[in-house]
Amino acid sequence: ADLAPLNSDTEKDRIDWSQLEAKFGAFPKLPDGTKAGAVSKTLTNEYWRSLGEGYKVFGDRVGVPVVYQAAQSEGDQLGQLTIAEGLVTQGYNVLLVSPQTDSNLQPIMEQAKAANVPVVNVNDAVIPQAEHYVGNVQRDNGVRVAKWFIKNRPNGGKVAIVEGQAGVYASVQRTDGFKTTITEGGKFEVVASVPGNWDRQTSYDAATNILQQHPDLIGFYANNDGMALGIVEAVKAAGLQDKVAVFGTDGISDAYASIRAGELTGTVDSFPVLTGEVALETALRLVAGQKLPRVVATPQALITKDNADRYSGPDARKALLEDAAVGQ
Amino acid sequence: MRDAGTLIGLIVILAVFGALVPGFFAERNLINILQQSSINACLALGMTLVIISGGIDLSVGPTAALSAVISASMLVAGVAFPLAIAAGFAIGLACGLLNGVLVAHVGLQPFIVTLGTLSTYRALALIYTGGNPVLGLPAGFRAIFNGSLFGLPLAVIIVAVVALIAWIILKKTPFGEYLLAVGGNEEAAYIAGVPIARTKIAAYMISGLLAALAAQILIGRLGAAEPILGNLWELDAIAAAAIGGASLMGGKGSVVGTILGAVILGTMRNGLTLMNVQSFYQLLATGLIILAAMLIDRVTRGRG
Amino acid sequence: MRDAGTLIGLIVILAVFGALVPGFFAERNLINILQQSSINACLALGMTLVIISGGIDLSVGPTAALSAVISASMLVAGVAFPLAIAAGFAIGLACGLLNGVLVAHVGLQPFIVTLGTLSTYRALALIYTGGNPVLGLPAGFRAIFNGSLFGLPLAVIIVAVVALIAWIILKKTPFGEYLLAVGGNEEAAYIAGVPIARTKIAAYMISGLLAALAAQILIGRLGAAEPILGNLWELDAIAAAAIGGASLMGGKGSVVGTILGAVILGTMRNGLTLMNVQSFYQLLATGLIILAAMLIDRVTRGRG
Amino acid sequence: MSPRLQFAGISKLFPAVRALDDVSFSVGAGEIHGLLGENGAGKSTLLRILSGVYRPTAGSVLIDGQPVTLNNPVAARAAGVAMIHQELQQVPRLSVAQNMFLGHPLTRGGIFVARSEQERRAAAALAAIDPSIDPAAPLGSLKVAQRQIVEIARALLDRARIVAMDEPTSSLTPSEFERLAKVIAGLAREGVAVVYVSHKLDEVFGICKRATIMRDGAVVGSVDLAQVSEKSVVAMMVGRELAQEQHRAHATGVVRLSVRGLASATKVHDVSLNLNRGEVLGIAGLVGSGRTELLRLLAGADRASSGTIEIDGKAVRFSGPRDAIAAGIGLVPEERKREGIVPLRSITSNMALASMGVFAPRGVIDHRRLKRVAAEKMKRVNLRPFLLDRPIRLFSGGNQQKAIIGRWLAAGTRILLFDEPTRGIDVGAKAEIYRLIEELAAEGHSVVVVSSELPEVIRLADRVLVMRDGTVAAELDRASLSEQAIAAHAIPQTKMQNGQVHAGSSAGPQARQ
Numbered sequence A: 001a002d003l004a005p006l007n008s009d010t011e012k013d014r015i016d017w018s019q020l021e022a023k024f025g026a027f028p029k030l031p032d033g034t035k036a037g038a039v040s041k042t043l044t045n046e047y048w049r050s051l052g053e054g055y056k057v058f059g060d061r062v063g064v065p066v067v068y069q070a071a072q073s074e075g076d077q078l079g080q081l082t083i084a085e086g087l088v089t090q091g092y093n094v095l096l097v098s099p100q101t102d103s104n105l106q107p108i109m110e111q112a113k114a115a116n117v118p119v120v121n122v123n124d125a126v127i128p129q130a131e132h133y134v135g136n137v138q139r140d141n142g143v144r145v146a147k148w149f150i151k152n153r154p155n156g157g158k159v160a161i162v163e164g165q166a167g168v169y170a171s172v173q174r175t176d177g178f179k180t181t182i183t184e185g186g187k188f189e190v191v192a193s194v195p196g197n198w199d200r201q202t203s204y205d206a207a208t209n210i211l212q213q214h215p216d217l218i219g220f221y222a223n224n225d226g227m228a229l230g231i232v233e234a235v236k237a238a239g240l241q242d243k244v245a246v247f248g249t250d251g252i253s254d255a256y257a258s259i260r261a262g263e264l265t266g267t268v269d270s271f272p273v274l275t276g277e278v279a280l281e282t283a284l285r286l287v288a289g290q291k292l293p294r295v296v297a298t299p300q301a302l303i304t305k306d307n308a309d310r311y312s313g314p315d316a317r318k319a320l321l322e323d324a325a326v327g328q
Numbered sequence B, C: 001m002r003d004a005g006t007l008i009g010l011i012v013i014l015a016v017f018g019a020l021v022p023g024f025f026a027e028r029n030l031i032n033i034l035q036q037s038s039i040n041a042c043l044a045l046g047m048t049l050v051i052i053s054g055g056i057d058l059s060v061g062p063t064a065a066l067s068a069v070i071s072a073s074m075l076v077a078g079v080a081f082p083l084a085i086a087a088g089f090a091i092g093l094a095c096g097l098l099n100g101v102l103v104a105h106v107g108l109q110p111f112i113v114t115l116g117t118l119s120t121y122r123a124l125a126l127i128y129t130g131g132n133p134v135l136g137l138p139a140g141f142r143a144i145f146n147g148s149l150f151g152l153p154l155a156v157i158i159v160a161v162v163a164l165i166a167w168i169i170l171k172k173t174p175f176g177e178y179l180l181a182v183g184g185n186e187e188a189a190y191i192a193g194v195p196i197a198r199t200k201i202a203a204y205m206i207s208g209l210l211a212a213l214a215a216q217i218l219i220g221r222l223g224a225a226e227p228i229l230g231n232l233w234e235l236d237a238i239a240a241a242a243i244g245g246a247s248l249m250g251g252k253g254s255v256v257g258t259i260l261g262a263v264i265l266g267t268m269r270n271g272l273t274l275m276n277v278q279s280f281y282q283l284l285a286t287g288l289i290i291l292a293a294m295l296i297d298r299v300t301r302g303r304g
Numbered sequence D: 001m002s003p004r005l006q007f008a009g010i011s012k013l014f015p016a017v018r019a020l021d022d023v024s025f026s027v028g029a030g031e032i033h034g035l036l037g038e039n040g041a042g043k044s045t046l047l048r049i050l051s052g053v054y055r056p057t058a059g060s061v062l063i064d065g066q067p068v069t070l071n072n073p074v075a076a077r078a079a080g081v082a083m084i085h086q087e088l089q090q091v092p093r094l095s096v097a098q099n100m101f102l103g104h105p106l107t108r109g110g111i112f113v114a115r116s117e118q119e120r121r122a123a124a125a126l127a128a129i130d131p132s133i134d135p136a137a138p139l140g141s142l143k144v145a146q147r148q149i150v151e152i153a154r155a156l157l158d159r160a161r162i163v164a165m166d167e168p169t170s171s172l173t174p175s176e177f178e179r180l181a182k183v184i185a186g187l188a189r190e191g192v193a194v195v196y197v198s199h200k201l202d203e204v205f206g207i208c209k210r211a212t213i214m215r216d217g218a219v220v221g222s223v224d225l226a227q228v229s230e231k232s233v234v235a236m237m238v239g240r241e242l243a244q245e246q247h248r249a250h251a252t253g254v255v256r257l258s259v260r261g262l263a264s265a266t267k268v269h270d271v272s273l274n275l276n277r278g279e280v281l282g283i284a285g286l287v288g289s290g291r292t293e294l295l296r297l298l299a300g301a302d303r304a305s306s307g308t309i310e311i312d313g314k315a316v317r318f319s320g321p322r323d324a325i326a327a328g329i330g331l332v333p334e335e336r337k338r339e340g341i342v343p344l345r346s347i348t349s350n351m352a353l354a355s356m357g358v359f360a361p362r363g364v365i366d367h368r369r370l371k372r373v374a375a376e377k378m379k380r381v382n383l384r385p386f387l388l389d390r391p392i393r394l395f396s397g398g399n400q401q402k403a404i405i406g407r408w409l410a411a412g413t414r415i416l417l418f419d420e421p422t423r424g425i426d427v428g429a430k431a432e433i434y435r436l437i438e439e440l441a442a443e444g445h446s447v448v449v450v451s452s453e454l455p456e457v458i459r460l461a462d463r464v465l466v467m468r469d470g471t472v473a474a475e476l477d478r479a480s481l482s483e484q485a486i487a488a489h490a491i492p493q494t495k496m497q498n499g500q501v502h503a504g505s506s507a508g509p510q511a512r513q
């Protein structure tokens, strides 16, 4: 049967990560010699390294070797396909892929199907034919930041967005989530939405220009943390750190450090290590023959100075489980 | 034989991976290498002709993207395959034409012209699609580029045919002589009656056409066309041509060498992946192997 | 005056933005433009010298990244500023030296050499840092590159001084003549006794040094050194040099033109951001403005 | 006393070619020594070894009896060798003075180039031959002849012990040669050893006492020029007696090419001429009189601003050389390296470039036919060495020229335009080219020959047009043809009076602002 093209943000057949054990029981026994292969976008971004860490943590826990590879740069679409094809050839029992784009790993879906290997699409770009997806809701990143502004800046004002690479799924979704949510009430005005190309320097320059034109700006939303940290420097250089709130996305460690130092206002952490653990668990449950919902949602949380400690360190998982329980 | 150096380079690389990676020489893997090299080889062939003519085409990736999204959206809208494919090719030719006219008639530097059109064509692809991928290509279309013949993927066969045609063009036709003459000494070629502008424009148009062909192969494989497809393709294509002995000063280049160059790059990617080399070290290896390939070539071919 | 065309291009662009963007000509914004152009200008100056010598340096971004992460990690480890900065400069020189030796002594094509080192240096920076940014640069260090003098950001003044030195080198010293000669007619230069290899190597080393300087300015500004810093810098630097009249065939280029080229690109980015042009259209504008700048240049300067 | 310069057993092997075979001879201090030989005899190769550009495969160079190692041009210069290269070795974007001091600029404090001092000294060196050349002008703005003078002047700057001149006068006029001869004599008086290569035998006989003659890379002999005749020297060069041929006319009364009021945007004004079937039309004039530009207009290489061209009574318009070639016109250009050859390509490819359509009737090149035609045409022009697949850049200038003539033979061109057809070409090949031109005329081709060598014009032309300041100043038929007659029409009257026979002196230093 043909699957409808997946939209990970709206798919009905979904389950929250916190309910995996409750609904599908303890982690099952795996066939001997099970090994997992994973490929992600690039290791030049901490987010993807943390995801790999999560794979390894869970793999070690259940005694499954995991090979984790990444393309040489973000946007290296065919290179990533080559890597994924190599993994299929080498006979891994399950593949975890975080594609560069919605379609560049499409052939893998077919090759893996032919080889009877389940594929789990982990985060970011969404392969329409994916049978399994583990990750967060990209749009929600932007929505959460917008809600912070609506709650904490009740008088509204001017805000600006610094986007990632033009045309990239995560970038489009995050931007759209923020823009749509924040403009709903009519109090906020998005005065600029410009490309930062995932690049710190570009974002710094863009923020400088925006601040110069709109000195009364009250906040920035950046599609990732690297860009947000560049913006923070620009805000500091303009002497506006008390007036302008800056938010990033991803929750890399530098972002936490900056939040604790009172510079970056906040970020939306999507807990890459935990995501990696959940993704591998999902993948291995599939190997064991369990039938799981199409989407397993992983946690997200808006991190600010107040709650930074709660979501970092050893107790993060517990905190997130609590959040999940509240949310249910 | 001028391409011997490149061939030796390829053999060395194959031998090293063969020794290090079990199953490297499995038929399935060798076919994988060819398939994975085919798109770059396709682009690199066009690039070779442009480079021989004394130019360079940085816009191949965005040309492919523009061609892909337009073909794809026509296909999704139900247009007949031949028409949709033809439209994609026409886009490729048009992109090449603009590059060629700016270089040949207006007299701008090829590097800058195609740097400008690199952004322009990409922007057009993004604007046309609103940044979204075009999904749901008909299975029939995908079958065209996804089939096999004699156990070889059709994409490989198509590119082999293109290579043969390019070889014939370069070795057996007046146009090939004109390319070499224009790149070798434009002034002399002019006095000898070579149609300079037409020759250059044709080279860019072929490059555009082959970018469009690469796009068709790719979207057939992927089942979707994205406006950001083809990112950084130009660097791989140039690297393949240069490893194959093309001189960026013009007047010099080889179809066989370029194909070998593309296969060297493909082999390297494949082998490093199979060895599970971490991506930073893969990047390192990529850089070093490009340098090594040029060094081997240099040593075996001698100065000049 | 050869740079008049470039100047006219800049004036046109300034006039257009001035008309469209309120406050565009505010002193603060003009300073912004200069500051935002300064890093590219710094790189483009080195690139200009390399291009004049008949080469190209695609590795400036990764050179800067390698220099940045090494300086930064020394600074964070508490090494004295001058030592850490000197180490960064030494890295830049070493990267340039390797490029230069491969081009001048081994005789490889500049495009391919620096395409190879582009990957290699980037990989080294990533491996060295494990992919993580180096954070927490001492405030004292940051102050060096972040200060102002006479109301101008220090970065701008530093680059202006570099430009002046580059201008003197090109116009007044034997080395400048050698660069023009080597790029203009290498054989003639050799026969005349110009030290070909040394001249080329020096050009690449200057380019590496200026990439390192750009890196210091940037990490001073951002307070962090990332191994992925400097992505695609080479294209901007080449575009600035080419808009400024440098010929990628060698033997031709202008310091003043390059600076104007860098300011044109900086102005464009600034103006488009201030106009809040959507990202796809910004990309389109970037491409079209590069083409337009070359056309204006072409028309005002005439053939050749 | 040992000679100033001695070549001892020099051999040079290139891939597939033995360019020099055990060459030995010597040149004394204060001697002007001619070096003669056909194209490809090895003269340039020998001098390139002397100037450190090539290294010999065997043998050595001795200066004042001491063996010297000349590994590169810098070492050669340090050993006291200055060289004027056959191919102009210059950087067009640098100024005249910068070119002259390239590689060893004068500096202030070792840091800055002392431009004004360089220009002063350059002007002094140039003054001996052509004071009108502005040392501050970009070299690229100079005409070929002036560039050659710059090249000569550069060699004079060094206080060299040995000056090697490889065809220094190939684009100079006789009057410029006269000045050069004085300069060379001055050098000899100062004890400099001069090696002088030229295909113009009268020059060699005029200024040299002794000469060494080479053939196929080996020395045939050294002779005392006072004791031998030109004819016997030529015989030594070519290995046989060259018959002194007389002009033979083949012109018919049928007009093939008719030009009326032709003008270019720059240099040519109101040129009208007729060219008949079988006719050889000579065009003489001073350097800069617009001859090259006229030929370029006729060949479609430049656009005419006004005027008409008719071929066989039909008006034609050229938007490029392609049109002219289609109409049956072909140009053998003046600057062979820049406008003639595609250096990396073979003789065959270079020959076939203008007639690819002929060799590829169905779109694909018929290589068998191409090879056959190439062999035939290259035999006809007597290419040496007869290696049709070898890149043309490895051939001597004369043989490159032959390949370009072969290009038009292969293209079936009916109107051939020769611009300085024998510049840098040896007596043997020259005779061959003259014979070719006459054969072509006899076959009914129409030929235009632009030449600065008046004997050449007189030898070949059925009729001569003299150009002055971009227009036709006179037409001379064979009856009234003489060097004096040509000179009288070529030289502007005012210049005649003060004896200044120079083109382009209006661009002199005084005129510069």
Ligand SMILES: Nc1ncnc2c1ncn2[C@@H]1O[C@H](COP(=O)(O)OP(=O)(O)OP(=O)(O)O)[C@@H](O)[C@H]1O
Residues within 6 Å of the ligand: D014, D015, D017, D018, D019, D037, D038, D039, D040, D041, D042, D043, D044, D045, D046, D086, D384, D385, D394, D395, D396, D397, D398, D399, D424, D425, D426
């Ligand atoms: N770099 C090279 N590689 C191979 N062969 C060469 C090279 N340079 C010269 N030759 C060959 O060496 C021979 C001697 O050439 P050379 O240029 O010395 O002749 P020449 O006497 O100066 O002739 P001309 O009168 O035409 O200048 C020729 O056969 C030429 O083709």
Ligand SMILES: Nc1ncnc2c1ncn2[C@@H]1O[C@H](COP(=O)(O)OP(=O)(O)OP(=O)(O)O)[C@@H](O)[C@H]1O
Residues within 6 Å of the ligand: D141, D142, D143, D144, D145, D266, D267, D285, D286, D287, D288, D289, D290, D291, D292, D293, D294, D334, D452, D504
């Ligand atoms: N492409 C060009 N652009 C500008 N000026 C030119 C060009 N070609 C020739 N000239 C100039 O036109 C004038 C006529 O030169 P031309 O070469 O036609 O003279 P010529 O009689 O053939 O002399 P020569 O013996 O030097 O060839 C010269 O002053 C020359 O510098």
Ligand SMILES: [Mg+2]
Residues within 6 Å of the ligand: D043, D044, D045, D086, D166, D396, D397
């Ligand atoms: Mg010679």
Ligand SMILES: [Mg+2]
Residues within 6 Å of the ligand: D291, D292, D293, D334, D419
């Ligand atoms: Mg002339």
